Amino acid sequence: MSENVAAVEENGAVEEAPVTEQAIPEKKSLLTPFNIFAAIVIVVGLYLTFERFVYGLGAVTNLDDNNPWGFWIGFDLLSGVALAAGGYVTSAAIYIFGLKRFHFAVRPAILTGFLGYFFFVIALIYDLGRPWRLPYPYSVSPGPNSVMFEVGLCVMLYLTVLFIEFSPAALEWLGLKKIRNLVVKLTLVLTIFGVVLSTLHQSSLGAMFLMYPSKIHPLWYSQFIPIYFFISSIIAGLSMVIFEGWLTHRHYGHLSKTDHSLYDDFVLSFGKAAAMVLAGYFMIKVIGITVDHNWHYLFTGYGAWFLVEMLGFVLLPCFLYTIAFREKNVKLTKIAALLTVIGIVVNRVNIATVSFNWQLPSAERYFPHWKEIWLSVFIVTVGLVVFRFIVSRMPILYEHPDYEDHH
DSSP: OOOEEEEEEETTEEEEEEEOGGGSOOOOOSOOHHHHHHHHHHHHHHHHHHHHHHHOGGGTOOOOSSOOSOHIIIIIIIIHHHHTTHHHHHHIIIIISOOGGGGGGHHHHHHHHHHHHHHHHHHHHHHHOOGGGTTHHHHTSOOTTSHHHHHHHHHHHHHHHHHHHHHHHHHHHHTOHHHHHHHHTTHHHHHHHHHHHHHHHHHHHHHGGGGOTTTBOTTTOOTTHHHHHHHHHHHHHHHHHHHHHHHHHHHHGGGOOOOHHHHHHHHHHHHHHHHHHHHHHHHHHHHHHHHTTOGGGGGSHHHHHHHIIIIIIIIHHHHHHHHHHHHTOHHHHHHHHHHHHHHHHHHHHIIIIISBTTTSOGGGSOOOOHHHHHHHHHHHHHHHHHHHHHHHHSSSSSOOGGGTTOO
8 A cells, every 4th residue: 555645844844754554553343253242142131131021030931939049049149259259359368468469460350359249139130020129128128037138238238348449440540539549548448348248148158058958969968058158259269360360361461561470470379279278178078078977979970960070170170279389380270260160150050950959850850941041141241341341441450650659
């Protein structure tokens, strides 16, 4: 292509300066594979949303009186809350345990946690319906003796905490310095409050299943299930931060000014922590089976699937994390994180769906409708779109130029 000619006036004279084609920035196409996929999922998801709220649960789910809890509870609620634990885990590691050299990981983790909890609430509205009644348990008809009341209250408060913790990035983007500085002063208080709330509701989500000793298979039901849920949420938080950081730096690494060696140190350190917590989790699960005298169930079909969960998604990632830390292998750590994230989802779906009503005849067992799965994918996709929008515009992966010396 021939060169364009630009008129440049200098000292009263007009000179011609060539402007090459490279000086004109190229516009990125919106027709990327992800955007096309997201558009399809969102369009169909909006139609299914219309069906759900106009025609009821029966139009989009296979739920019934025997199976009132389905895929949405196991995937959207239980898995979503566990995988959003990266916010409190990372904040505690940096602000309470003093790992301040990893401060660059806080905002991505807080953002992931905030969006995870926010869209978990959206997903819960799909399951419960009547969103205008969400405040009722706390204003019109409180039920403080209910585990669900405690879960709802803690989630509501923690979502507020996450919003405030995330707000400095948005306030820097908007140029509201005074409010931003005020919020930053609350960081330690918010971190401690967030850890307390997370400890309560992560364990209470497991405590909800204590009400169903005859409905859940003995290999997944235990008197220790609240402890299992809390400890596995720590594992989920550590692994999700590694996994989310892997994907974020792969696509938005050009925005980050973090030294590569420091990022690798962060991944290996969190991987080491995940290995230790995984080992502890495996041991207490073995103790739980022993205390409840459930070893004979391992020789059944359910037992085989339980062993897949424990050996393939707990013990194997634990060994991979350990080897990766010893060999300083960042790539292997990320693979272990991916396996662990999948394992958390498998565990939560097993408890809420696979092992639920295990004694019913197969013809009466619940299997999710494709519309349930699509709506879950729809909510996750919207969350990813919002995450990409925020990361590409706000100071999440980098320090705002006005605050680079504040940490």
